[in-house]
Structures are given as structure tokens and as C-alpha cells.
Amino acid sequence: MKIAVLSGGVGGARFLRGLTSVVDSREMTIIGNVADDLEILGLHVSPDLDSVLYALAGLSDEERGWGRADESWNALATVAELSGDAWFKLGDRDIGLHLVRTQMLSEGATLTEATARLVAAYGLGFELLPATNDPLRTFLETAAGTFPFQTWFVERGHRDEVDAVHYAGAPDATPSPGVVEAIAGAALIVITPSNPYVSIGPILAVSAIRDALAARDAPCVAVSPLIGGQAVKGPADRMLTRLAGGTTPAHVAGCYPGLIDALVYDEADAPAELPQDVRGLVTRTLMSDDGARRRLAQAVLDAGAAVT
Ligand code: GDP
Numbered sequence: 001m002k003i004a005v006l007s008g009g010v011g012g013a014r015f016l017r018g019l020t021s022v023v024d025s026r027e028m029t030i031i032g033n034v035a036d037d038l039e040i041l042g043l044h045v046s047p048d049l050d051s052v053l054y055a056l057a058g059l060s061d062e063e064r065g066w067g068r069a070d071e072s073w074n075a076l077a078t079v080a081e082l083s084g085d086a087w088f089k090l091g092d093r094d095i096g097l098h099l100v101r102t103q104m105l106s107e108g109a110t111l112t113e114a115t116a117r118l119v120a121a122y123g124l125g126f127e128l129l130p131a132t133n134d135p136l137r138t139f140l141e142t143a144a145g146t147f148p149f150q151t152w153f154v155e156r157g158h159r160d161e162v163d164a165v166h167y168a169g170a171p172d173a174t175p176s177p178g179v180v181e182a183i184a185g186a187a188l189i190v191i192t193p194s195n196p197y198v199s200i201g202p203i204l205a206v207s208a209i210r211d212a213l214a215a216r217d218a219p220c221v222a223v224s225p226l227i228g229g230q231a232v233k234g235p236a237d238r239m240l241t242r243l244a245g246g247t248t249p250a251h252v253a254g255c256y257p258g259l260i261d262a263l264v265y266d267e268a269d270a271p272a273e274l275p276q277d278v279r280g281l282v283t284r285t286l287m288s289d290d291g292a293r294r295r296l297a298q299a300v301l302d303a304g305a306a307v308t
């Protein structure tokens with residue numbers, strides 16, 4: 001059964017680990033967010049694609065929640081000594097990957113090609129596609145100014161409340177090769193428990209991707225990133241409160257109007273009233289270990305089967 005998955009970084013990657021334990025990863029096409037990407041220290045960094053890659057290659061740091069396990073920080077220490085851009089935390093092992101990617105891009109490869117090489121090098125069976133190879137970047141409008149995503153998120157610690165989200169480059173962005181085909185050819189489409197505004201939103205801001213999803217034949221199942229109305233980590237709850245008017249499952253479903261057929265949400269948020277065209281499936285959604293991740297992935301498959 002072919003599955004297309006729209007994914008952000010850490011929440012998406014956690015979910016995908018569960019999904020690979022219940023489906024053959026060769027059946028999976030992961031469409032990743034690239035609007036968090038940045039150029040720093042001459043490197044092209046794709047944090048969300050890398051979170052997925054590291055998690056599924058078994059290389060991610062579970063405790064920290066991002067980057068690689070068994071990491072060291074010598075290069076960054078030198079950057080700081082030299083008063084370089086040390087605010088974006090890049091570990092030594094992580095930098096190695098960025099060097100390879102950046103070289104490929106500078107030699108003319110697309111991000112699709114560079115990403116495929118990394119997936120193949122780690123011996124992984126799934127397809128990982130950047131949503132687009134065109135420049136697409138998230139900007140956050142706040143009372144303190146309008147900031148690029150990583151400036152708002154990392155440098156300023158996402159302390160500024162967000163008044164609006166912009167996806168620069170979206171009007172001209174086209175899906176990367178294979179994205180529309182993966183959505184159209186899937187038997188199930190999944191939206192991971194990722195931030196609707198800054199992880200899934202930019203993917204859907206590419207109009208041809210949104211159109212392909214709206215025209216789907218297969219069921220689309222989303223997983224809520226909130227438990228008891230709160231984000232497990234990060235600003236998703238504060239953003240929903242401010243931009244959607246609340247943090248119930250209905251508010252999460254409202255981020256994907258006409259685009260999902262089912263929402264899997266936590267028992268801490270039940271019972272919930274959902275939009276008429278969205279079926280609810282209640283389960284425990286905290287992905288604390290392998291068993292919890294596998295059960296959540298199975299719930300998503302069940303939700304898909306229930307609306308087919
Ligand atoms: P980022 O791109 O690295 O910020 O990650 P994502 O956007 O993919 O995921 C961030 C979201 O994951 C946050 O809103 C969290 O609430 C959510 N998340 C993290 N762990 C869990 C979990 O165990 N269960 C659920 N339901 N959501 C989670």
C-alpha cells in the first residue's frame with residue numbers, strides 16, 4: 001500500500017519511526033518541509049529533512065530531540081571564538097552532512113538529488129522529497145518585527161507571539177519532482193503531528209501540492225500535535241490560540257479545511273466536536289517509546305481504513 005506523508009521535523013520524525021514499524025518503508029514517500037532551511041556559515045541546512053533522516057537512520061539524539069546522538073561541538077566552539085554565527089547549533093557530525101549537501105548544491109544538484117543521495121547512503125528504503133526545490137521560506141510577523149523562521153525560533157527562542165505567518169516564495173514555488181505523483185498515487189495520505197503553521201503550512205502553501213491534496217482519491221489522515229490542548233514541545237499551542245482561536249481538535253482540523261478525512265487525537269482532548277467532513281479517532285498520542293509510536297501509527301492506518 002503506497003503511503004504519502006507530509007512531515008515537519010521532530011514531531012514528524014517521531015511519528016515516522018512508528019510508521020516504519022507497521023508498513024514497509026519502500027512504500028513510503030515522505031514530503032518534507034523546507035521552509036525552515038537556512039544558509040549559515042556557507043552551509044545549506046535543511047533541519048526538517050535532517051530530523052527525518054537522522055530519526056529513521058537511528059542516528060538522532062532522543063534526549064535533546066534534534067540533531068545527532070554522540071555529537072561533539074568543536075567546530076561550533078571555533079566559530080564562537082572567531083565571533084562567527086554560532087547561534088544556530090550545528091554539531092560536528094551534523095556539519096559533515098551539511099558539507100556534502102552544500103557541495104552537491106553548489107555543483108548544480110537539486111535538493112531532491114542531494115537528499116536522495118543521503119537517504120541512499122544510509123541504506124534507507126523510503127523516498128524523502130523536499131516539498132519544493134524552489135526558495136520557500138517562513139517568516140513570522142510579531143510585535144517586535146518580522147523575522148525569518150530560524151531567527152524567531154532559535155535565536156529569539158520563539159518568545160515573540162505571532163500575529164501572522166508568511167511563506168516567502170510560495171506563489172512561484174512548484175512541487176519538487178514526484179511530490180504530486182506521490183499524493184495522487186497513494187492509497188493513504190498522512191499529515192504527521194507537526195506544527196500546522198510552520199511545518200505543514202509551508203508544504204500546503206505550494207498551491208499545486210494543496211490542489212493535489214484537495215483532489216485526492218485516497219483518505220487523508222492527520223495526527224494532532226497537541227495533547228490536552230498543549231504542544232508536547234514548541235509553540236504550536238500558542239500559535240493555535242492566537243491564530244485559530246483555540247487548541248481543541250476542531251481547531252487543529254480547521255488548519256486543514258477540505259484536506260483531511262480523519263483526525264487522530266489524544267484521549268485527553270476527547271470528546272471533541274469535529275467539522276462534519278472529518279472523522280475523529282481517539283487514542284493515546286504521546287510517542288514516548290517504540291510501542292507507543294507503533295500503536296499511534298496503527299491507529300492512523302485504522303483511521304484511513306475507516307474512511308475508505
Ligand atoms: P519541528 O519541525 O522540528 O518543529 O517539528 P514538527 O513540526 O514536525 O513537530 C512539532 C510538534 O510535534 C509539536 O507541536 C509537538 O507538540 C508535536 N509532538 C512532539 N512529540 C509528540 C508526541 O509524542 N505526540 C504528539 N501528538 N505530538 C508530538
Ligand code: CA
Nearest residue numbers: 008009036048
Ligand atoms: Ca520545522
